[in-house]
Amino acid sequence: MSRALLLTLLTLASTAAVGAEEPAAMLMRMSEAARDANYQGVIVYRTQDRLETLRVVHGVREGAEIERIQTLTGAPSEIVKLNGRVICLLPKDRRLTLDRPTPKGLFPVLSEERVAQLMTMYEFEAIGAARVAGRQCHGLAITPKDELRYGYRIWADAETGVPLKVNLVGREGRVLEQMMFTEVEFPEQLPDAVFDTEADQARVQSAPPPRAVAVDARALPEASWQFRELPPGFRVAMRERRLTADGGGVVDHVLLTDGLTAISVFSAYREASAPAFQGQSRMGAVHAFGRMLGTFHITVVGEAPPETVRMIGESLQPPPAASEPATGPGPGPGEPR
Amino acid sequence: MAKDSLSALLDGECSASELDRMLEEIERSPDLKASWSRLCLARDSAEGVRVRKDQRCICADVMSRLDVQPASAGARVLPLFRPRLQGYWKPFAALAAAASVAAVAVSLSFGDRSEGILTVPGLAPQPAITPVSAPLAQRPRYLQTVSTSPEEELRAYLIEHSNTLADRGMGGTLSYARFAAHTLSEPAELSAAMESPGERP
Amino acid sequence: MSENHIDEQLVARAQAGDPRAFELLVRKYQYKIVQLVGRLVGEAEAPDVAQETFVRAWRALAGFRGQSAFYTWLYRIGINTAKNYIVSRGRRPADQDIDIADAELYGHTEHLSDVTTPEAELLSEEIKRRVAETIAELPPDLRKAITLRELEGLSYEEIAEAMDCPIGTVRSRIFRAREAIDAALKPLLE
Numbered sequence: 001m002s003r004a005l006l007l008t009l010l011t012l013a014s015t016a017a018v019g020a021e022e023p024a025a026m027l028m029r030m031s032e033a034a035r036d037a038n039y040q041g042v043i044v045y046r047t048q049d050r051l052e053t054l055r056v057v058h059g060v061r062e063g064a065e066i067e068r069i070q071t072l073t074g075a076p077s078e079i080v081k082l083n084g085r086v087i088c089l090l091p092k093d094r095r096l097t098l099d100r101p102t103p104k105g106l107f108p109v110l111s112e113e114r115v116a117q118l119m120t121m122y123e124f125e126a127i128g129a130a131r132v133a134g135r136q137c138h139g140l141a142i143t144p145k146d147e148l149r150y151g152y153r154i155w156a157d158a159e160t161g162v163p164l165k166v167n168l169v170g171r172e173g174r175v176l177e178q179m180m181f182t183e184v185e186f187p188e189q190l191p192d193a194v195f196d197t198e199a200d201q202a203r204v205q206s207a208p209p210p211r212a213v214a215v216d217a218r219a220l221p222e223a224s225w226q227f228r229e230l231p232p233g234f235r236v237a238m239r240e241r242r243l244t245a246d247g248g249g250v251v252d253h254v255l256l257t258d259g260l261t262a263i264s265v266f267s268a269y270r271e272a273s274a275p276a277f278q279g280q281s282r283m284g285a286v287h288a289f290g291r292m293l294g295t296f297h298i299t300v301v302g303e304a305p306p307e308t309v310r311m312i313g314e315s316l317q318p319p320p321a322a323s324e325p326a327t328g329p330g331p332g333p334g335e336p337r
Numbered sequence: 338m339a340k341d342s343l344s345a346l347l348d349g350e351c352s353a354s355e356l357d358r359m360l361e362e363i364e365r366s367p368d369l370k371a372s373w374s375r376l377c378l379a380r381d382s383a384e385g386v387r388v389r390k391d392q393r394c395i396c397a398d399v400m401s402r403l404d405v406q407p408a409s410a411g412a413r414v415l416p417l418f419r420p421r422l423q424g425y426w427k428p429f430a431a432l433a434a435a436a437s438v439a440a441v442a443v444s445l446s447f448g449d450r451s452e453g454i455l456t457v458p459g460l461a462p463q464p465a466i467t468p469v470s471a472p473l474a475q476r477p478r479y480l481q482t483v484s485t486s487p488e489e490e491l492r493a494y495l496i497e498h499s500n501t502l503a504d505r506g507m508g509g510t511l512s513y514a515r516f517a518a519h520t521l522s523e524p525a526e527l528s529a530a531m532e533s534p535g536e537r538p
Numbered sequence: 539m540s541e542n543h544i545d546e547q548l549v550a551r552a553q554a555g556d557p558r559a560f561e562l563l564v565r566k567y568q569y570k571i572v573q574l575v576g577r578l579v580g581e582a583e584a585p586d587v588a589q590e591t592f593v594r595a596w597r598a599l600a601g602f603r604g605q606s607a608f609y610t611w612l613y614r615i616g617i618n619t620a621k622n623y624i625v626s627r628g629r630r631p632a633d634q635d636i637d638i639a640d641a642e643l644y645g646h647t648e649h650l651s652d653v654t655t656p657e658a659e660l661l662s663e664e665i666k667r668r669v670a671e672t673i674a675e676l677p678p679d680l681r682k683a684i685t686l687r688e689l690e691g692l693s694y695e696e697i698a699e700a701m702d703c704p705i706g707t708v709r710s711r712i713f714r715a716r717e718a719i720d721a722a723l724k725p726l727l728e
Contacts, residue, residue, distance in 0.1 A: 045515065051621060177515065238501070255501060264498040277487040284515070286495055299491065301498045344713040346562075348687060349544035350694050356547050360558045370565065375723045376716055377566040379669050382662035383688065388569050390661045395572070395585050396564050399592045403557055 023124035024115050026140045026161075030154060033161030036060055041133065041184030042072065047177045047284030059190040066195055118259045121145055121233045130155050132164040133181040142260065143169075148231040148308045149261045150176065150285070160186050168285045168303055177285035177303070228315040231308055233258035256302075256312065263302030263312055270297035280306050289313040339363070343373055347380075545608040553599050560599075564592050567609060569662075571616045578620035587623050591616045665723060672722040676715055683708055684715035 038059040045052045053072040060066075067081040118124075127139035137155035144151050155165040164184060168177040227236075238255040251268040270276050276297040277290040287309045289300040293316065300313040339362040345351040346359065363369045374394065382388065499515045545566075551559035571591050576584035595615050602611050673681055679701070686697045694712075698705045 047515075048625075051617075179515075253497070253501075262498075262501070264494065264501065266494050266497075275487050277491050281491070283492075283495055286498070286515075288491060288495070290491070299494050301491075301494050340717070341709070341713045344716045345709055346547070347716075348694065348712070349546065350709065351547060353547070356551070360551070360556065363562070364558055370561075371727075372720050373562060374565045375720055375727055378569060378662075378727070379665055379719055379723060380688065381569045382665040383669060386569050386573050386662060387660055388573075388662040388665075389581075392569070392572065392661065393585060394565075395568050395589050395592075396561060399564050399568075399589050400557065400561055402589070402593050403560070403596050 023126050023140050024119070026126065026138060026156065027115070027124065027142075029161040030140070030156045030163050033156070034058075034163055035065060037160050037162050037186060038188070038190055039160070039162050039184055039186050040190070041181045043179055043181055045177075045179050050284055057190065057194055059187075059194060061190070061195055064195065068194065117233065121149070121258055122151065122260060127153065129158070130165075132157075133184045135159075135164060135184060137164055146232070147171070147305065148311075149258065149304050152260070157184075157186075162186070170285070170305070226317045227256075227312065228317055229311070230256065230315070231258070231311060234261075234263070234312075237262070261302065261304050263300060263304055263309060265312060265316060266299040266301070267293070267296050267316070268299075269295055280310060282306070293318065339366070339369055340372065343369060343376070347373075347376055543604075543607075546604065549599070549602065549604070549608050552596075553602070560596055563608070567612060568592070570609070571612065574613065574616045575620040575623075578617070579623055583623070587620050588616070590623070591619045594619060661726075664726060668722050668726060669719055672719050673715070676718060680711050680715040680718075683711035684719075687712055 040057040040059075041055075043054045043056050045054060055068075055070040055072055057068040058066070065081075067079075069079045069081075121144060123141075123143040123145060125141045125143070127141045130137050130139055132155050136158045138158055139153060139155045142152040142154070151169045153167040153169055154163050156163045162184075165180040166178070167175045170176045234256045235258075236254055237257045239252070241250050241252050251266055254265040254267075256263045256265065270292065276292060277288070277299060278292065279290060281288045281290075285303045286301060287304060287306045289306070289309045289312075291298050291313055296318070298313055298316055300309045300316075302309055302312075339359050342351050342355040342359040343363075346356065351359070359369075363373070374396075378388065545563060548559045548563050552563060568588060572584045572588040575587040575591065579587050591612070595612055598615070602608065673684060676684070682701060683697055686692045686700060687694075692700065694705050694708045697708045697712075701708065
């Protein structure tokens with residue numbers, strides 16, 4: 001992010017409510033630092049019923065951003081991301097995956113409007129200093145103003161701005177999920193080997209050639225599911241459509257966000273006899289809601305209260321004149337049978 | 338001689354027939370069993386495992402608690418503390434009940450007691466696919482989920498959601514840890530608990 | 539034989555329903571598991587939680603696909619069993635932050651020493667000493683073979699190549715070295 005924008009934001013922040021001046025700038029600084037800084041260390045990730053320890057290396061060199069994450073609990077496995085592109089390295093006898101980019105620019109740099117918008121839904125408050133992983137940190141609390149979303153408490157390294165401890169906070173201040181560095185360093189430079197993704201890619205089993213898929217894309221409408229209502233502040237940030245593994249259908253993925261909280265909605269054609277997750281569930285801090293909508297299976301997933309996730313799932317509507325999915329035998333929702 | 342086979346077994350260099358004979362003999366010989374324990378302990382000690390002088394051997398207690406057969410592959414393995422059906426994704430019970438298309442709004446909440454082996458199966462490898470037309474976004478192929486069980490599908494959606502967020506800066510650090518944690522977790526011990534024959538189409 | 543596959547034979551037998559094979563695995567890994575879970579639940583409760591770990595492993599054995607080393611799989615069961623135990627005893631309410639001191643108990647700290655038991659009280663220290671003494675007194679061929687196996691982790695085939703002798707000879711030398719070690723430890727561990 002440019003210095004000019006940062007200064008603009010600081011200026012903006014200074015005209016905002018008393019107490020929010022530094023926090024807004026802190027937020028942006030943290031967001032940048034997580035992307036721009038070189039750091040490496042050990043992270044403990046914890047939810048109510050799960051705990052993982054990960055070793056992380058992150059750095060930027062000549063504009064390329066690289067991240068390596070290794071598990072320290074259980075089987076040694078590693079994820080490598082280069083400029084957001086994930087090369088997932090699993091134990092070598094597991095079939096390997098992905099060389100597809102994650103969508104960039106999904107959460108663009110916080111703009112003036114966005115910060116202002118966030119402040120209508122969340123309270124920002126500096127919560128003092130603390131030590132994390134032996135480093136002096138400044139704390140920021142982001143507290144939702146309604147019951148429809150969760151908040152954060154973040155402690156960022158005073159010197160670099162990198163978040164070293166992030167709590168996802170639910171009702172009554174309960175910590176639902178936590179990520180915390182237990183060791184961290186900020187090297188000036190990382191060794192070259194960290195950036196050598198060719199060696200990693202050589203370890204990837206080569207994927208079989210892509211199957212030609214007999215799906216007439218014109219017959220598939222652009223993902224145009226609609227929401228009858230959304231919780232205040234939420235908007236569609238991304239829509240995408242992808243094919244299913246067998247190439248015989250599509251999954252629509254809509255991402256909703258209020259700028260901080262993000263909720264995904266997946267919809268996929270489902271054979272009537274096929275089992276599908278319905279109802280509510282939770283994994284750690286993430287809630288899920290599933291329902292059938294005609295012949296489509298809807299799954300809502302997000303780190304938000306169950307009521308929010310359910311509200312979104314229940315308010316999903318098919319587009320008014322949905323075409324029949326090219327490979328499904330039944331009519332689409334809303335179509336006459 | 339059995340002791341020789343024992344030594345080879347310690348190194349994973351025992352032949353199948355040797356192993357058969359050795360297991361026979363070891364059943365009859367407490368001395369052989371003790372020898373095995375001593376050699377394993379010697380190895381552990383060299384590796385830095387700390388063993389106290391008053392530390393008891395738990396082997397007899399473990400063996401007395403085993404059922405006769407381990408659960409065979411394909412059967413559902415329930416965790417020790419019955420009858421509560423524990424699982425990482427709670428709605429497994431709801432799924433069984435909600436086989437019909439009608440939406441069943443079952444609200445389940447995790448208690449503070451979380452027991453049982455994590456029961457989310459691993460992601461099955463999936464073939465690569467190419468989207469037919471731009472603007473179909475390219476997604477990691479391991480996230481293709483429709484032809485898997487509901488539990489796997491739900492978990493895959495979670496991972497896809499977290500991965501999408503993992504690009505974010507600050508809150509994304511949490512999504513990123515979550516993504517890594519769930520993607521990289523070893524599923525090997527979990528499959529047995531969730532597999533039910535005939536679920537895959 | 540790589541570390542990943544070293545337990546393959548025993549695991550396969552155990553999966554087929556042979557508890558004798560499983561018993562050998564229990565005997566082999568009990569101290570590691572007791573130590574592992576002890577870091578999370580404390581020394582007093584560690585044997586019970588370790589027991590629970592093995593029982594769960596037996597029950598989940600059908601699901602072990604050999605994609606990782608058996609111990610890696612067992613390790614994960616141990617961690618989860620210990621965590622579940624802690625939570626079920628209400629010792630760590632879910633909304634409590636882990637502070638750094640506690641975080642050290644989790645996961646990546648095998649290198650940390652267990653400070654509650656002084657070295658002098660450790661059986662393992664005495665075992666180490668005796669084993670070292672025994673190995674030092676072995677004839678050179680036996681000493682070399684057992685060292686290459688235990689310290690360098692070489693397979694019999696690799697040792698045969700290193701020592702320029704048949705695999706059968708390697709096996710025999712290692713066995714004889716272990717006989718000596720076993721004899722030295724027997725009075726200590728009876």
